[in-house]
Amino acid sequence: MTRTHSEAGHALRSVWADLHYIINTGVKPTTYVSSRNAGRSTRREVKVGIQRMEIRNARLLVEHTSLDREGFELRAQSSPVIDFRDDEHVERVHYPEIERLIQHATGAKRVRVFDHVRRSSRDGCPGTRVPVFAVHNDYTPRSGSQRVRDLFPDEAADLLRRRFSLINAWHPILGPVESFPLAVCDGRTIRPKDLVATNLVYEGDDGGAFSRAQSSNSIGEVFNLAHNPEHGWFYFPRMEREEILVFKCFDSAIDGRVRFTAHTAFDDPSTAADAAPRESIELRALAFFE
Numbered sequence: 001m002t003r004t005h006s007e008a009g010h011a012l013r014s015v016w017a018d019l020h021y022i023i024n025t026g027v028k029p030t031t032y033v034s035s036r037n038a039g040r041s042t043r044r045e046v047k048v049g050i051q052r053m054e055i056r057n058a059r060l061l062v063e064h065t066s067l068d069r070e071g072f073e074l075r076a077q078s079s080p081v082i083d084f085r086d087d088e089h090v091e092r093v094h095y096p097e098i099e100r101l102i103q104h105a106t107g108a109k110r111v112r113v114f115d116h117v118r119r120s121s122r123d124g125c126p127g128t129r130v131p132v133f134a135v136h137n138d139y140t141p142r143s144g145s146q147r148v149r150d151l152f153p154d155e156a157a158d159l160l161r162r163r164f165s166l167i168n169a170w171h172p173i174l175g176p177v178e179s180f181p182l183a184v185c186d187g188r189t190i191r192p193k194d195l196v197a198t199n200l201v202y203e204g205d206d207g208g209a210f211s212r213a214q215s216s217n218s219i220g221e222v223f224n225l226a227h228n229p230e231h232g233w234f235y236f237p238r239m240e241r242e243e244i245l246v247f248k249c250f251d252s253a254i255d256g257r258v259r260f261t262a263h264t265a266f267d268d269p270s271t272a273a274d275a276a277p278r279e280s281i282e283l284r285a286l287a288f289f290e
Contacts, residue, residue, distance in 0.1 A: 012237070017266040019147050019183070019233070020134045021164035022224035023047035028133040029224065030199040046198065048134070053228045055183050055266065058234040065234070067105060070188030071261030074236055074246035077101050084173045084281050085127055090116055098169045098244070105246055106165065108287035114151055115284045119172065121129070121180045122277035131180050131265035131278060135225040137249055138284070139166045140197050143221040144250040146262050148286065163289040166250040168263075170282040175240035180265045184247050185225075186232035187258030194231075195223045195260065225262050235266075249284075 022029065029046035058065060058074070065073045081094050095113040103111045120128040122246050139147065170182055200220040225231075231248040235244060251259040265278075 009169070010168055012057055012270060014054050014059060015268055015270055016052055016054055017183075017269060019053045019264060019266060020048050020049045021051050021227040022036060022135070022198070024196050024226045027109050027198065028197060031222075032201045034203050035281070038061075038171060041283070046224065049227060053231065053233050055233040055235050055286050058236050061234075064218055065186075066259040067246065067248050070189070070234075071258040072184045072234075072245065073105065075101055075105060075244045076242055076256060077244055077247055078242045082119065085118065085265050087116075090281070091150075098285065102167055102169065102285050102287055104247065106167070106287050106289075108165070108289050110288040111285055112151065113283050113285045116145075119280070120277060120279045122279070124256075125279070128279070131182075131280075133265050134144075135185070135264045135269075136198075137195070137223040137225070137260050137262045138168065139194075139222055139250040140221045141250065141252075142197075146214055151286065159288055160252075163251070163253045165248060165252065165287045165289075167285050167287055168247055168249055168286070169248070169285065170245045171243060172239050172241050173279040174276070176233055176238035176280055178238070179268065179271045180278040181237065181239070181268055182245065182280070183233050183234050183235045183264055183266050184245070186234065187248070187260040187261040189228070189230050190225070190260060190262060191228060191230075191234040194226050194228045196226055198222050198224045231262075 001174060024049060031046060051125055067073055077097065078096055079094060081089055084090060098113050099111040104110065118128040119131050120129055144276055145160060147162060147166065198221065200222050202218045202220070236243065239245065247261050247263060248258060249260065253259070
């Protein structure tokens with residue numbers, strides 16, 4: 001499991017794309033999400049503004065990014081999983097692979113993958129949710145701590161006394177990614193005022209992967225981001241199935257390392273007219289440290 005420095009990405013230094021930011025009104029916003037409708041928002045009590053932002057080609061960076069400095073990095077790992085649409089196989093084989101990858105990347109003593117979500121930009125793709133076109137971060141300090149309590153009720157008091165982190169691992173099911181890639185924001189460019197805590201209310205329960213992502217009370221909390229022209233956006237063009245984008249959603253440590261980053265799908269203006277739909281899987285994990 002070594003870091004990848006693929007030359008497969010196209011040579012564009014950057015692209016400019018419209019990103020969907022929240023407008024902070026001073027009132028805590030709420031997003032209602034349906035588990036019965038592929039994870040689509042049923043309604044959003046939020047105000048959104050579209051901002052044109054530069055998204056740089058991270059493959060052209062001289063220095064590798066890192067989880068603790070920028071909040072994200074690219075890793076290479078092949079997998080024996082043939083069908084990433086087979087939940088049982090993903091949980092039995094792929095979860096341990098990603099746990100080992102995150103443990104190697106972070107130095108964590110213990111890693112637990114607790115959820116996965118498949119996404120597709122193709123209409124009517126069963127067992128998937130649509131890409132999210134909103135600048136967001138999956139956890140806040142409150143919901144991050146609640147995730148530990150939900151998953152480790154007997155150990156939570158002890159675990160919450162030490163450093164822990166919530167980390168996502170994202171990769172294509174089919175590669176290369178030709179449309180709607182994932183962009184990540186350099187966490188060093190995010191200011192506290194940019195982070196807007198948002199209620200996430202889950203409606204319905206289909207018993208599948210979507211319901212597994214819910215907290216015990218079916219109400220979560222995420223950060224949407226307000227626009228800041230200083231945000232530094234990056235993506236890895238034409239990601240392959242064996243490339244894993246690992247990024248940090250929350251870190252309990254307050255010691256100068258990046259604690260949050262942000263991510264969003266975007267409409268890449270360099271996408272060819274006959275580009276294949278994007279199909280991807282993301283896994284969410286808790287990492288615990290001494």
